[in-house]
Amino acid sequence: MFSRLLAPVLLFLSLGFGARADVLPPSAPVEERVRHLLAQMTVEEKVGQLVQYSSRDDMTGPAEQSSITPQLQSGGVGSMLNVVGAAETRRWQKIAVEGSRLRIPLLFAYDVIHGYRTIFPIPLASAASWDLARIEEAERIAAREAAAAGLHWTFAPMVDIARDPRWGRIAEGAGEDPFLGSAIARARVRGFQGDGSFADAERILACAKHFAAYGAAQAGRDYFTTDVTERVLRDVYLPPFQAAVDAGVATFMSGFNDIDGTPCSASPFLLDRVLRGEWGFKGFVVSDWASVGEMLLHGNIADLREGALKAFLAGLDMDMQSDAFGPHLAALVREGRIPESRLDAAAGAILTAKFRLGLFEDPHRYSDETREKTLLGHPDHLAAARDLARRSAVLLKNNGVLPLAGSGLKVALVGPLADAPLSQVGTWRARARKEDTVTVRAALRQLYGDGLRYAFGCDVRGDDTTGFAAAVETAQASDIVIAALGEDASQSGESTSRTSLDLSGPQLALLRALKTAGKPIVLLLMAGRPLMLEPVAPLADAILMGWHPGTMGGPALADVLTGAYNPSGRLPLSWPRSVGQIPYFHAHKNTGRPAPLREGDPYYSRYIDSPNTPQFPFGFGLSYTTFAYDQLRLSSPVLRDGGVLTITVRVANTGARTGEEVVQLYVRDRVGTLTRPVRELKGFRKIELAAGEAREVEFALGPADLAFWRGDMTFGAEPGDFDVFVGPDATAKLTASFRLE
């Protein structure tokens, strides 16, 4: 009894108010340093580590608190989001460190989604590059700029599989496919975090979000309920998250959505059983913005105290902006509703991150104004952004008008996206500045001088067609028309679901008007998602999907249009013909009625007003050269447990110029104890071939690559017959088969 009473008094005397915590030297193992620090912390101080607030800038939801300085000084805040810039982060850090008893540094977090000042193409676009090394490099650069601006932590990568382009956040992910999505998740985590040592203060913590199946929102409406079976969750939506864990991702963010009736922020199944239990995740989980508080509106808790209890016990560690953990957790621990060991685990995981980042040695380690000045928008970063943007563009149609002919050409550039510096940056523009962005108009002006004529045409919204006449006149006076149409930055990203994916506003009418000029038309689509092209495609002689290509989008797309770069992007999603086909994805089931049994049979799985096929298949993209595939060989007709099957194919560049091809491997499991997808992506290689060059490309396949969640919810492959398909997209024709024994 005596010692229980005396201990806190002695602790208080030994530390004193404003005294620094006794922190073990860096030579001690991080776990020991954490334990030693936790032993000096009160319950309230531990809870403080779990609280994250936003500054008033860049908010995506309502901010509750007015001034949080007193909370910072009482050790009641562990992390801030939306405090950016070396000077600003230093100022906040000073308040937290110098004002509080234990002087524990803050973590500064921000949405560095596709760059900080130098903005790379939106994530969906860079996924279209299928270029893992360059995607990783882009995140390395994003981390480098963000780190110089005082940031420790990005809320990226978003690894949500998205099969519904009505959902605006499809722009932020890597598309529809779990295999491609997993490979890209690993690359992005490596890019942000490096080897995870944070030795040079140029890497930052990554965050895999939004756990989980947030992209499966019903009807494509953001924040809406998701209803997926555990098997679909595990087969489709979870693999990229697991890949992020395997790559060492430091943090996770729970989704806004509820699955099977449980909001993700309080899901013991997701946070405890799968993430920690099955995957062995050692980092910490932050809620999405106010998602603990939103459980009130989900109708799953009666008050914030219950929200704090449920979410924290489920495994959520940090409360972003709900004011649920801060006011309630300490009392819940004292009442014995929450074991202190759980509090130690959560606070310990957050402190671990701070130790790993070196913040106890120097809390201002990342806030370096000199580095910030020299690194933001560095020419090397701009060059990498340009390179990735051109590798992300997907050529969807070409009647031979592209690449554009030489410099004497008279080019009419028309449309609302041609000269829209911030729209071409797309969603989550971080610290992009209008004046740094090079538009398509600026880039083509450089190339064609007075041969380039520009007309705005119309906006992406409204019904004002007064610009049509000038646009048509410009087209008439030129040899070729480039129509830069699509979405502005506010039409995709968070909370931008659409029920129509047609070109918005008067854009289709503009295209029709331009057609009357009788000149070849190149449709340069710039958007955060696929737009429905059935009425549009016949009007265009070529279609280039440029996405929202970022700061250097103009020169990058000019490189592709002129052939300075031969397009190599391939779709990371199936491009539907119409909204009515959505959700659309290549790895669908066959059904019992995939095709008519006999001529004229109407009773098969179909629409009476549209083919089942997409406008463009997953993996599709054209080049200015052509490729041919042959000599598909398997190393054996049989694959045995513990064995590896080698699949070899010869790919030849049959055209007249050097080009890159994304060689794709698909597998079909012919008969399963459960129905299996018609095809699943199991490998890809991006290779460059000179004109006339041919090369053998090899893939290795083991039984583990054929695994799925079986009827009894065990994970593994089933013996039987498999088909492999190798080719340029999900309709690859070249096929062979083997037996798994």
Ligand code: BGC
């Ligand atoms: C988004 C997250 C983001 C967070 C913080 C939320 O509205 O869903 O993706 O990281 O805001 O800005």
